[in-house]
Amino acid sequence: MSPLRILPFVLAAASLAAAPVAHADNVVVKYRNGAHGLKAAAASPLASHTRVLHVRDSATTLRRLRGRKDVVYAVPDLKAHASAFIPNDPGRGRTPGGWASVQWNFTGPFSVNAPDAWQNAINAGAPGGRGVTVAVLDTGVAYARRDNFRKSPDLTRTRFVKGYDFVSHDAYANDRNGHGTHVASTIAESTNNGNGLTGLAYGATIMPVRVLDDHGEGDASDIAAGVRFATRHGAQVINLSLEFSTDVTASEIPELVDALAYAHRHGVFLVGASGNEAHRSVAYPARARYVVSVGSTTEHGCLSDFSNQGTGLDISAPGGGADAVIDDDPDCRPAERPGRDIYQVTLEGSQNNRRFGIPGGYEGTSMAAPHVAAAAALVIATKVIGAHPTPGAIEERLKSTARDLGAPGSDTRYGAGLLNAAAATAPPTGAPGATQAPG
Numbered sequence: 041m042s043p044l045r046i047l048p049f050v051l052a053a054a055s056l057a058a059a060p061v062a063h064a065d066n067v068v069v070k071y072r073n074g075a076h077g078l079k080a081a082a083a084s085p086l087a088s089h090t091r092v093l094h095v096r097d098s099a100t101t102l103r104r105l106r107g108r109k110d111v112v113y114a115v116p117d118l119k120a121h122a123s124a125f126i127p128n129d130p131g132r133g134r135t136p137g138g139w140a141s142v143q144w145n146f147t148g149p150f151s152v153n154a155p156d157a158w159q160n161a162i163n164a165g166a167p168g169g170r171g172v173t174v175a176v177l178d179t180g181v182a183y184a185r186r187d188n189f190r191k192s193p194d195l196t197r198t199r200f201v202k203g204y205d206f207v208s209h210d211a212y213a214n215d216r217n218g219h220g221t222h223v224a225s226t227i228a229e230s231t232n233n234g235n236g237l238t239g240l241a242y243g244a245t246i247m248p249v250r251v252l253d254d255h256g257e258g259d260a261s262d263i264a265a266g267v268r269f270a271t272r273h274g275a276q277v278i279n280l281s282l283e284f285s286t287d288v289t290a291s292e293i294p295e296l297v298d299a300l301a302y303a304h305r306h307g308v309f310l311v312g313a314s315g316n317e318a319h320r321s322v323a324y325p326a327r328a329r330y331v332v333s334v335g336s337t338t339e340h341g342c343l344s345d346f347s348n349q350g351t352g353l354d355i356s357a358p359g360g361g362a363d364a365v366i367d368d369d370p371d372c373r374p375a376e377r378p379g380r381d382i383y384q385v386t387l388e389g390s391q392n393n394r395r396f397g398i399p400g401g402y403e404g405t406s407m408a409a410p411h412v413a414a415a416a417a418l419v420i421a422t423k424v425i426g427a428h429p430t431p432g433a434i435e436e437r438l439k440s441t442a443r444d445l446g447a448p449g450s451d452t453r454y455g456a457g458l459l460n461a462a463a464a465t466a467p468p469t470g471a472p473g474a475t476q477a478p479g
Contacts (some may be wrong), residue, residue: 067101072110078279092117092309093412094436109398120126124155124284126161127232132398139237142383142398145358146238147413148393149219150341150371152411154240155218156462157418159229161243164467166421168243173201174277175270177263178220180205180213181248182387182396191213192221192396192458194236194385198228203248204269206262213248218387218394219256222249222402223281225384226410227417236385237398239460243421247275252282254391260284263325271303276420278308279413281406283315283323286348290324297328300427304330309431313405315348318364320452322352326405332435335455336408339379341445341454343374347405353455354435355442358382359408366453369446382407397418412438415461422465438464 070090085091095101098116105114131138140147146154161167182192183200188362189212203213215221224246229239251266252258255329263282270278291295303310312326326333333352336359344348344361359437362378381387381403388399398441416434425437439450441464442457448455 044420056115065094065096067095067098067105067114068117069093069105069114070112072112073304073471074110081208098102101340122236125158125232126155127158127238127239127290128233128234129236130234131237138329143237144339144380145188145360145382146240150337150339150358150458152240152415152459153462154238157240157415157465160424160462160465160467161422162420163235164465166243166418166423168228168239169241169414169417169421170243171249172277172417172420173243173245173275174241174279174413175203175247175249175266175275175439176227176281177225177249177251177266177270178215178223178279178281179210179252179254180215180218180250181218181224181246182215183219183224183246183248184212184214186212186214190394190396192225192385192387194225194229194396195221195232196235197230197233198224198239198242198369199245201245201247203250204266205250205373206265206269207253207258208362215248215250215254215256215387216352216391217256218399219402219406220248220252220349222382222384222386223406223410226407227279227414228380229384236454237383240411241417241421242250243353244414244417247273252276258282260296262295262298264293267296267299267303271306271308275308277413277416278303278310278412280310280312280325281409283326283405286315286321287315287317288324290328295323299330300325300330303432307428307430307431307435309413311409311414313409313417314353316346316347316406317348317403319348320350322348322350326409327352330431333414333455334405334409334412334437335359335453336361336403336405337445337458338452340373340376341372341458342369342374343365343446344403344405345374346377347408351452354453355412355455356440356457357408357459358409359405360403366446411459411461415459415464418465420463422467424465424467441466
């Protein structure tokens with residue numbers, strides 16, 4: 041019997057927010073009853089007994105006011121900043137911030153609320169999930185120049201650690217296909233660099249591990265070896281945007297099931313794509329006990345028509361495509377024009393003329409899974425549930441903060457609901473710097 045192989049996958053502007061700063065010419069002062077300053081000409085009333093003074097030397101004015109007995113308080117007029125981090129990446133054009141018109145999956149009605157998640161990570165001192173390593177087990181990643189291989193122009197600031205190619209059996213996990221680069225870019229595409237698009241955990245480190253060939257197929261034994269390699273070399277999150285047919289059972293891929301258990305024992309958070317056959321069963325490896333299985337949603341907030349569902353589906357994330365036919369779900373509109381694909385900078389063109397662009401046709405649970413892997417990296421980096429959260433604690437955090445879709449509560453179509461990276465990374469209510477988009 042030949043080794044089991046996975047199915048070919050479906051190919052189908054602002055600077056970093058700073059701390060508040062004082063406005064040089066404004067001072068806010070609250071006076072006691074009858075104070076002379078209440079009638080000051082160069083003042084604007086703010087509230088009862090409170091004035092905004094327009095002064096030339098705020099430091100001198102503050103010292104003078106704070107020495108007066110008829111003053112309750114005197115403070116600089118602080119300048120606030122927008123609560124969310126909005127990168128300057130231009131998307132398809134040249135306008136800073138243009139990424140937002142392309143990446144509906146990161147910002148918009150049925151997105152993962154990336155800007156607030158980014159701000160939460162910045163506030164926590166871990167911008168973009170800095171310090172967390174995510175292994176991408178896929179067709180490789182366009183992470184370096186070597187021979188005929190080129191590095192993606194929008195991975196120039198992305199951090200990488202040494203990976204491995206289990207297809208060609210060498211140390212260079214270069215991408216010949218584009219799928220792996222797309223997945224890695226959803227996780228950690230260089231962000232706020234004035235180029236291309238954005239990555240949800242743009243500060244994370246990527247470990248490229250090639251386990252799929254140029255056609256997007258790979259042996260279970262190579263995938264198992266890749267899982268063990270990533271675990272031994274320090275990956276904290278492993279993304280598996282790949283699937284077997286839903287009729288494959290655990291007994292047919294014992295080497296991979298054992299490898300996943302090994303990774304879990306070593307504290308690695310495992311993420312897998314539920315599959316793209318529109319079956320009522322989750323495919324392996326996402327179906328395995330220790331893997332968080334991810335289904336796909338559309339731009340309308342509906343289950344994607346290709347997304348596998350069923351018992352064991354944990355959570356959903358944007359994967360694009362057309363809406364499934366679900367009569368009792370008002371967000372599903374299959375008769376209308378399908379929602380957009382998931383866009384990232386990756387390889388496009390023929391095999392003999394590969395170049396980088398922002399191609400269409402990328403939709404699938406393969407595209408949904410890296411959103412969850414990236415959100416897990418942000419949860420780890422922000423330490424919002426502790427310095428060293430277990431895989432189970434991370435899973436619970438992502439599920440408990442997900443946005444409910446479909447029938448109330450967890451269900452077999454959407455799992456716990458749509459991933460909400462902002463809510464997952466938000467500190468407790470009332471904590472300094474809390475930023476949480478509405479669910």
